[in-house]
Amino acid sequence: MSLSVAACSAVSGGAAAAFLPRIAERLAVPRGTPPRSACAHCDTPFPDWVRAGAACPCTAAPLWTVLAGALASGILGATIGPSPLLLVLLPATVLGLLLAMIDLRCLRLPDPLVGALAAGTVLPLAAGALLAGEPGRLGRAVVAAVLAGTAYAILALLPGDGLGLGDVKLATVLGFVLGFAGWPAVAAGLAAPHLINGPVAVVLLVTRRAGRRTALPLGPALLAGAVLGLALTA
Template identity: 80%
Template sequence: MSPWLVLCSAVFGAAAAAFVPRVAHRLAVPRGTPARAACARCDTPFTDWVRAGAACSCAGAPVWTVVAGALAAGLLGAAIGPAPLLLVVLPATVLGVLLAVIDIWCLRLPDRVVAALAGVTVPPLAVAALLAGEPGRLGRAAVAAGLSAAAYGIIALLPGHGLGLGDVKLATVLGFVLGFAGWPATAAGLLAPHLINGPVALALLASRRAGRRTALPFGPALLAGALLGLSI
């Protein structure tokens, strides 16, 4: 493990995550609703999408967003090392932070962001596998994506499931990335979200911050599970 690589990865994650709040604030709207054109708190009009720091001048500094980006990117830098996979997952980490923030705010994973995550991961990894003469690795990634889609699709169809199609789509993309890394990563990445979300739900119930019928975001757990899977 190179300390410099870990440091550079963490700095990249922190710097990129600093631009997440404005984009997340604009996209955290109900399905079918246009992106937010003004701040939800003070009604200040938004004239752009790119802003480092708080989503609006009325909001506080995005400390936790930046910390999450730094920790996730640094952990991947330490686990993966100087490999082509790291060049793919670092930009994907920023999109993952964006999806997590949006899901926490409005219980939704926008298709356009999930598609962007697929765009920055699936084609580069497919090309990398073919150039390295490892078509079997690409096949494994495709099988893992299919298994993830099937598993979460079945859960989403169950009564009282609490999962949406956005979760199924995200799980499919993450399944491809985990499959590229290997079957142990895939198994850990599919199991960990449930081990993460379960205790969180119990803690919220115990503190009476949520009821039995309260919808909870599952996207952050999916992303955290994928992070753990890639780090083993």
């Protein structure tokens, strides 16, 4: 484990995460609705998209957001180490955190952001595999993406499951990234989300903060599971 790489990754991830709250606040709107132009709490207009710190002066400092970005990035830096793969995963981690923040707010994973995550991971990883003469690695990633997308599409079609197409698309992208790392990463990364969301659902039911039909966001668990899958099998 490289402590210097882990520290640099954590610092960069936390610093980038500090700029996410306003973007998430503006994009956390129902499908078909334009981005929010003012604070949902105090109606203060947003003059721009990017602002370090809280989304609005009326909201709390994004401590947990910064910690999440630093933790996820630091874990990947510590386990993967200095490699081209890490250079792809660190920006993807920040974008994934933004997706998680939006999903937690409005149960939605915007297609443009999922598409940006795909472009920022699939394209460079595929190009890197071909340049390195590793077509088998690329093929494994494609197969993993197809399997993950198909499995989640079937789950989304089940009555009462609560999965959306955004979850299916995100699972497909993450399946490719995990497949690039190896089949153990695929198994761990796709199993972990359900091990994460299961206890969360039980706690919400016991505390009566949710009912049996309450929809829970799966995006954050999918993303956290991918980080754990990559870290545990690196």
